[in-house]
Amino acid sequence: MATLGVIADDLTGATDIAIALTSAGYRTTVVLGDDPNAGAVDTDGADAVVVALKSRTAPVREAVADSLNALETLRAAGCERFYVKYCSTFDSTPDGNIGPVCEAVLEALGEPVTVIAPAFPANGRTVYRGHLFVGDDPLDESSMRHHPLTPMTDSSLPRLLAPQVSGGADDIALVPWQVVVRGADTVRSAIDAAAASGARFVVVDALDDADLDTLAEATDHLRLLTGGSALAQGLRGPRDFGPSRITLPEGPRVVLAGSASRATQGQVRHALADGDGIHLVPADLRADFDGVVSTAVERALGSGEGPFVVYATSAPEHVGDTADAPLIEDALSEIAARLVAAGVRALLVAGGETSGAVVRRLGVGPLALGPEVDPGVAWMLGRKDGADLHLMLKSGNFGGEDLFVRAWEEGE
Numbered sequence: 001m002a003t004l005g006v007i008a009d010d011l012t013g014a015t016d017i018a019i020a021l022t023s024a025g026y027r028t029t030v031v032l033g034d035d036p037n038a039g040a041v042d043t044d045g046a047d048a049v050v051v052a053l054k055s056r057t058a059p060v061r062e063a064v065a066d067s068l069n070a071l072e073t074l075r076a077a078g079c080e081r082f083y084v085k086y087c088s089t090f091d092s093t094p095d096g097n098i099g100p101v102c103e104a105v106l107e108a109l110g111e112p113v114t115v116i117a118p119a120f121p122a123n124g125r126t127v128y129r130g131h132l133f134v135g136d137d138p139l140d141e142s143s144m145r146h147h148p149l150t151p152m153t154d155s156s157l158p159r160l161l162a163p164q165v166s167g168g169a170d171d172i173a174l175v176p177w178q179v180v181v182r183g184a185d186t187v188r189s190a191i192d193a194a195a196a197s198g199a200r201f202v203v204v205d206a207l208d209d210a211d212l213d214t215l216a217e218a219t220d221h222l223r224l225l226t227g228g229s230a231l232a233q234g235l236r237g238p239r240d241f242g243p244s245r246i247t248l249p250e251g252p253r254v255v256l257a258g259s260a261s262r263a264t265q266g267q268v269r270h271a272l273a274d275g276d277g278i279h280l281v282p283a284d285l286r287a288d289f290d291g292v293v294s295t296a297v298e299r300a301l302g303s304g305e306g307p308f309v310v311y312a313t314s315a316p317e318h319v320g321d322t323a324d325a326p327l328i329e330d331a332l333s334e335i336a337a338r339l340v341a342a343g344v345r346a347l348l349v350a351g352g353e354t355s356g357a358v359v360r361r362l363g364v365g366p367l368a369l370g371p372e373v374d375p376g377v378a379w380m381l382g383r384k385d386g387a388d389l390h391l392m393l394k395s396g397n398f399g400g401e402d403l404f405v406r407a408w409e410e411g412e
């Protein structure tokens, strides 16, 4: 029976935390939240189950309902401890749903307090004095300021959270780094003291993995944790896994990049220098959706050794009207479906929303985790029409610049 249940707000986030949990010693299964069979998925033998939602940009009411449904699925699978996984860049405007989802899950569990811990040091996300940094920059000065769906204009986690929870600023406390370095017992006392004075959401600073290990130990009495994936690395699972291996099938090396994030833009440019690709332009899709999709599929199927990249964005000026986002997601999903129907058995998809759209269109069942290629990025193995399907679902901002080339060399 699984003991840890994770509610992840997007599919790449689900992959990311599945990687962290596996390295922490949990046998982990990822199920899609809107898979009609999700409730019946066989999670026997799993130590952790991750339900992947597509709720990051959903309206509050819908995100809360989906998250509470996921909680029920996890409880039915035998989970006793829970984790709400959101993005390490805390993608959530004042109308965002991170606060409402955390509050709803906390209340459904009848628990008094949880922590807010988006830090992911290996990918440059750190929290100091409650401010979230991306590399050298506060969140609101990073490329997240211009994200097409969740532009971030503040870096203070307490300030971002206050309008989203019912108790406002009084519901939120901060455990600063100066307390974190004093060790797990001190952090546990600080969290309990914050709860005793009425706070239900405790933001905890973290500059490196050691700080997150301290936090994981300090919170082993809490039934609900919330954060990015890196806090999960500090949890202690029951197993010790060796490195996992895969053999990628022969065939075109197709990358479907819907992400407009800076890391993806660099990866697209790097891959185009080594391979070939096609730029999806919303106006062209509106004029002749089927024609554009057919051309992309034909060219991808005929591509050679290098990666073939179908991309919506390779430069900041490509990011257009956010109203075009669903059109691009539809086009990339349709291209994926036609490629798989034509026999392609490995696809790399960049972007959380994009990955969610593609995987739902493909109708892939539960995903098993393969080797980690970069922090938070791994090949996953699903089944489609009775055959294996390898998927790399990459968070927009993750991965080295050569990832779209290197990913395919992993299983050679």
Ligand SMILES: Nc1ncnc2c1ncn2[C@@H]1O[C@H](COP(=O)(O)OP(=O)(O)O)[C@@H](O)[C@H]1O
Binding pocket: 148, 149, 258, 259, 260, 261, 264, 282, 312, 313, 318, 319, 320, 321, 322, 323, 324, 325, 326, 328, 329, 350, 351, 352, 353, 354, 355, 394, 395, 396, 397
């Ligand atoms: N040129 C563009 N114009 C409008 N929307 C775009 C463009 N390029 C990408 N998008 C949309 O932006 C969103 C990017 O989100 P996502 O896939 O989650 O990437 P990330 O992981 O980088 O956040 C997708 O919905 C995608 O369709």
Ligand SMILES: O=C(O)[C@@H](O)C(=O)COP(=O)(O)O
Binding pocket: 010, 012, 013, 014, 016, 017, 086, 087, 088, 089, 120, 228, 229, 261, 351, 352, 353, 376, 394, 395, 396, 397
């Ligand atoms: O925590 C993270 O940064 C990732 O797991 C994640 O959720 C990234 O989301 P996308 O950038 O939308 O892929």
